[in-house]
Amino acid sequence: MRNLFTVGVSALLLSAPYAYAQTAATLGDIVVVGAPDLLADFLKVSLTVQIGTPLSQVNPIAVQQEALATGFFSSVAAELTTQGNRPILRLTVVPNPTVADVTVTGATFVEPAQIKQFLEDRLNIASGTVLNNARVEESKTLLQQAYRENGFPFSPGVSAQVTSGQNGATVAYTIDESAPVSRVEVTGSTQLSAEFIRNTFRPLVDNKSFTLPLYQGAVQAIGNAYNERGLGGFIDPQASELSGGVLRVVIRERRVGQIDTSALGTLNAPLQSRSGELLNTNTLAQDIRTLANASGKAVGVNQQIDPSDPARVNLAFVTSDQATGPINEVRIAGASAVSPGDIAKVLKVRLGDVYTPQLAQEDYLAIQRLYRSRGFEVLTQAPGRTPIRYENGVLIYDVVEPRLAGYQIRFEGAQVTQERVILRELPEPGGVLNINALRQAVQNNVGRLGFVVPVAEQFVPDPNNPQNVTYVLTVREQRTGVFTPGIAYDTINGFSGEVGLSGNNLFGLGHAYSFNLTAAPSEIGEYLSGSASYTIPWLDFNFLDFRRNRTSLTFGLYSNANSNNALLDTSAGNVNTGRQYTERASGFSVAANRRITSNITAGTSVSTQYSYFRLEPVPAAGSEPGGPASDAAAAAALPPSSLTTLLSSNVNFDNVRYQDFPTSGVRASGSAGYGFGYQGGTGLSWTQYEVGARTYLGFGQTLGDGNRQQALAFRVNAGTIVGTAPQSRFFGVGGSEQSERFTLRGYDAQSMAGKNFVTSSVEYRYNFNVNTSIAQGIFGVAFVDVGDAWTSGQDFNLNVGYGVGVQLNLGLGNFLLPSLRFDYAFSPVNPGGKFYFRLGNFF
Template sequence: MKFNQLVVAGILYSSASLANAASDNSEFVVEDIRVEGLQRVALGAALTYIPVQRGDEVNTFRITQLIRSLYSSTHFEDIEVLRDGNTLVIKVAERPTISNIIFEGNDDIKDEQLQESLDGSNIRIGEPLDKTVLTSIENGLKDFFYSIGKYNADVTAIITPLPRNRVDLKLLFEEGDAASIKQINIVGNELFSDEELLEDFELQFNTAWWDFLSETRYQQQTLQGDMETLRNFYMDRGYLRFNVDSTQVAMTPEKDAIYISMNVTEGEQYEISEVELVGELLGHENYIEQVLPLTPGELYNQAEVTYTEEFISKYLGRFGYAYPTVTTVPEINDEDKTVKLTLRVDPGKRIYVRRINFTGNTVTADEVLRQNVVQMEGTWLSNSMLETSKNSMSRLTYMEEVEFETVRIPGKEDQVDVEFSVKEQPSGSFNAGISYGDRTKLGLQAGIQQDNFLGTGKRVGINVSTVSYQKSAQLSYTDPFFTIDGISLGGTVAYSEFDGSSFNVISYNQKRWSVGGTIGYPIDEFNRISFGLTYSDIELSNRGNYIQTNRFYSQFTDELNPDAPISYTSLESSVSWSRSTINRGLFPTAGSTQRASFNITTPNSDVNYFKSIYDAKFYFPLTRNQKWSVLTKLRVGYGNGYGDVNGNDQILPFTQNFTAGGADTLRGFENNTVGPRGIFRTAGGNTITLPDGTKIPGDPSGDSYQLSRRSLGGNAMILGGVELITPTPFIEDDASNSVRTSVFIDVGNVWDTEFDYDEYKELNNLNSSEQLLDYSDWSLFRSSAGISVQWISPMGPMVFSFSKALQEREGDDARFFTFNIGQTF
């Protein structure tokens, strides 16, 4: 179209510009050529488009060709050819250069999409402006708005001249409101009601106010999809002759409402009389015939036919036949209402992979990505292996998106290259900086915590941090591909000083250093098992006099110095199983993760205990683009001691107790405040003196107790919840993978299964305003609901939660707003 415009323009200009030349002589020999009016275009560049040289004889036809050639350069908007003696004079007016492109008023079309459309017409900054294409661009954009129901939309191109033959181009949009659907009518349906047929339509009308997922705006493309949905509804139920005869879309005079009518012919149901497989099935005929869902005597089902075609294609793709053709040919018998289905299979040639390439990985090395690719170069192409490879890379925490495509090699019918395109995201950070929590207050931290250290795929942590409750230093290292077959190896050396009173738990101080290692083995694509061994040396001091903790302290207390710090060592072994099918490592929207672990100290340790934890999250996408998903989660834990010391049963060290409350466990409650609390017990003063002078406690009924303000934690935990993951308002799509908004309900509690409520219920309570709870009662639980926003920022995750405690217990510390900034992940 552009070429025709140039030809017509060239002819018109040539007829006008040759008037002077024709009045003199229609033909002459050119002695010189002079080009006037050049500004940006160099003379040499202009001469390359002039098909005339000195000494050539020119006439009207040659001049017309010259003008056409100059217009084809796209540099000029006006050309005039004159004769000055035997000198050919060419006067040109250059097209103005685009200095800036501005989009204003566009809400439904992003600037990037608009610029891509303009690029197709060669309208971009720095290029000459061809004004002849602006009208077609305006009309094309209007057509787009009409297709989404915005019939009052208008698009205007405004050109503002600037010095030095430059212009600003502004596209001004007036989108208006989209026309809403007032009614959808289906005419001709007798077998099924309108409600049944419209149930699966994407376009809706008269929806409830709370049904915010419904699409009530008219969109032409969506209507086409709903018509196909209607056709599939009948075809899946055997109505092989169903047809949509016509569709009418009527609009109100105000262009704000749409009425849609569909005229249909339902026809009758057809049964399958025979299913025949023809073509080359590569020796897999028996298997394919056994698993085919199509059975003679059953009603025709279009969905099953499509599934059968896709199944055969994917099955052959496992053996390198990546581009098979599977076609179902129906032979319809209208007399007995039956159909014979003939499946014609052409596997094509077996395809081999020549090379696997990666693009987009600016940090991660190619070999790290290749470790997750099960498709090998030089072997036949397997679609299932490519999908497995994509999923494996997508679950890496430093990958935001992973896609692949197969590219045929010119001249090689049986070879392709596989192109993986990836988009990376932060996987931790060089985290010198500060953190702040509404309870932990100001904290300083420095070091590296990276899941993809220097692009090697190895997890390395060198961290030194100080917050109100803890000072710590840790060096950790994990190589997820220590061997080529995916065996991982890791280790950790750590030292910490912990203050329980600043952590919202009972008062005690702990110094701990530890060294440990883990080794992991892959079972298959999704499952993994790991083994670990950790040696720890722990010192406890400044301990409070709580009944529950005294049971543990009594094993190590020096009778001569009962207030002295106690210390003990342990060698802890662990085994864990993990399974992951999530679609992304961070902020997944589909799939599940499950992890079960069992830790136990060896018998030669100073303390003998075990802990088991099961953690699961399941993501269920609600929409095709997975912007809306439901997350269900469950965390269950239990621990206890084993064996005995001096005839007394070992118990779980209270430092290993489970705690709840806060962003990671039970939102709506202050961090680590949910669960059993420490109990002080005071003797009533009644004592009995034996004949030898020994004093023993008398009747304990006179004793009293007092509850601590802090939580002790417990040896059993159940936490669960449901979250509706929603698009984050005012956030662009390219940032959706780093910001997440959800509406949640959290439920759970922490218990002490060894607690004997009967031992205390008759005692005097010094906390007259607060009653002692039965910390072993499984019916006691907490719950909350609210909204959470998470952001993977350059300095680490930021979590903001607005929540309301729905079920709380006396003494709980409920919080409406909690946040934490600067944690590593």
């Protein structure tokens, strides 16, 4: 209670005169019981009644309320009594506890430490002071006012909760800086269109709620747009306001006020700047050049904001005593990231001009803007380097380019991932620092590893050599294990179940693994299917360029049963026998992929598969015209078992930016393979070719991440087998397949098979822009699929399916869950529609 000391002394001084003025009908003394002397003295001088007040005017109930209103007491009891034949007012009080701590959460516009200092300076709410409930209530309004006075577009929600503990009370402030945003209104702009400004703030509207980074980003973008035009324009923070969901943006455009050239004497040099016109840095630079060339001296201009109008700028042209002369040569030194020819295009100085430092500085700023537009930076201060020099008629711009000296990885919380797993995803150090390329690598490479999340970055210059910069990246580990249990039931097949386990950061090296086991009803005992895979995403050993260039290796093992396949008699022209069979395919595969360029990868693989076929029992009578074939006849049509090996190579191109919801770019792939083996006693040999391409067209609103809200996606895939291949290696088309190249919704899974296939899809996709702790993305889809699989030319038929779908991208905190895709499709063979469910993202 530092502020109470003076008040307490005043109370003692004031009480003396009243003591001599006592009469029988007046108050003789005020006694406070239960409070320290300092607080008791404060209470005495705070009351309306004082010593000497007529007793008829002393109301104990009113005194109690007045004492409580000071905010320092939790209870007050007042009574009139006598002591030593004098009437006294006795107040029995229970003071509030001492403040043990003050906390602030939710504040991003103002640092919590600054808010705490504000509370201490203005209201004496700080650790060690007596809790004052009234001032705590008052502080809410003062904080809201302070936010608005400092340019926040609305008064935030402020709550304060007081909790008592053994060491005192804790005052916990919560600042709610959110507010709904439904539309943007613009006034005051003559140089930027209202549509441009509204689109700049569009991420706020799309987000439907105010967030400070989006707002500040839009404000900065508006300022940059004016700067790029050479104009002075800004958003008036006090006049702009968010109220009722409407963000009212008020633009101020700086204009020229008074123009003073008296310091240059009498010059016959017309100026382009005019009082009342928009302030234009390009025009101002031309005026500086004109005056410098006319006077033969270095000329500058002082700009001063008019006190009566912050949008009005008064100009005073002055001369400098700095050595000057004509510019005979302009030299660019130190530039390597941007060519001197490109730099020369942004310079305003011309050969023959009188050297003027202010104009040269403007040119240096133009060089900085050019560098920043390409992701680079320019240092203005470096030991032993002078950015601008004029020597013997030569104007030298010395460009100091920061260089990426190295990296430092910090972990927020426990560390699991080895640092080199992150470092190999970043650009090689040693070159010129390109912030855009670096951040793109963090977003697209590190951010998509799936087991760490970038949370903060920092550029730290070397104290001894500021040109060398260390990039400090802070990441947070994610839990990566995904356990996927599932159970299903239908009236035809009964119960089926599936269990899966996968992860992508084994040993902290980014190694991925997956195990899947499925149990399904089977009339012949083929109940179980399973698969396992293991991927080393980067062969990180010190040989050739393996540590610099990504090379991955994947091992796979599987044994899958596929039941209820229609048995066709190939000897009779693919006649349906009315019987069904189960195929079990078991095998293993090894695949290697290597990055060729940033957008191109190439790979090779080998897979060996053993397949056998078992006849299923006769279905219900009458299921086929003429009845099903007998066991003997069906067994004769059953394909013999096969053992085959396929060697293949592939090339893939991908320049898509937004992986979760692609709106631009192309993905293309091509593969060729050679297969051989045996089926029964027959030797097999074939070649296999596949090609595919996908592209995307984004449109509609721009969301907070810069991506569009709607997209059209186009896909086409085709393949052919030349030679003799077993039926188990044929292409199977139909259903909603994990591999989109065989997808044809509206039909049963792999209901079409053959040595050739072609499929195509067109999808309209809509991003509902939902991002919560569980639903990290909800997307609506409408689609059309076409395609077929066939063996001979006369078998080709263009099958069409169409429908709608929903995709859910799920997560629970840092626990990753697979994307869920639900589709409902129609086709001529399923006019009532067919439902599909699968795991995985968009094609």
